[in-house]
Amino acid sequence: MWPRSILALFLLFLLLAGGCSRIPRIIVLEDPLSAAEHVELGVAYETKGELDLARREYERALQKDRKFYRARLNLGNIFLSKKEYGKAREEYLLALGLRPGDAEATNNLSWAAIFSGEGIDEALARMESVVLGAGGRRPPLLDTLGVLRMRANRPREAEEAFALAETLCRQAGAAPREGVNGFAPCTEEVLREIEDHRRELRRRFP
Structure with missing residues (x-):
């Protein structure tokens, strides 16, 4: 049996004789972003x-x-758009773990x-907690609250949320650029969504 030192030298000789071109190069790519x-x-x-x-x-x-909140929230939005609601929920909950009570993550x-x-x-x-908090009385948040109340079979409370959302939206739309009570001017798209949800409520609960 060969001594280990002689065996190691022999194996090294075979490797070199086989040509260095056979030795794989290991490349470590670094993400520059x-x-x-x-x-x-x-x-x-x-x-x-x-x-x-x-x-x-x-x-x-x-x-x-x-712990990048925006990446977590945006990833949830991707899953929501792709109708992968379970995955979207997971991402939004992780986002809320980073920013408890955040209005955007709660809304989504x-x-x-x-x-x-x-x-x-x-x-x-x-959503009830968010709307009751500082800055929570915003038309899109109130609209979401109304839809949730409607799905929970609470039509009277849903109508209250929709009515307030529509009122604030119209006030903001008619106000200067800074909006009303700190709200940005409400877009026509948001107003149409509120009106559509109110009509849906009346169909469900005539």
Whole structure:
């Protein structure tokens, strides 16, 4: 039996004799983009409707920074757009873990519940808390609250939310650029959604 030192030299000789070209090169690629830059790129893809590419960028951002709220929220929005409501809910809950009581994450979590029909009561409790908090009396948030109340079979309270949302929306639309009570001017799209939801409420509960 050969001594280990002689055996090692023999194996090294065979390796060198075989040619260095057979030795694989290990290349380590470094991602030059920051988490924020990946999110910006994701938003650009999302704006173009390229949801899979946007998702990839948000996931890359989260690989760099697991606590990046905007990447987490935007990833949830991608899942919501693709009707993957369970995954959207998971991302929104993680976003709320980073920013408890955040209005945007709570609103989007509510729509995941509305579209899926699951978790309505939990979403309603969260939205009630947001609307009662500072800055919560905004037309889109009140509209979401109205839809949740409607799904929870609380028509009178739903109508109250829709009516207030529509009133504030019309006031903001007629106000100067800064809006009313700190609200940005309400868009026609938001106003149409509120009106559509009020009509749906009347159909459901004549």
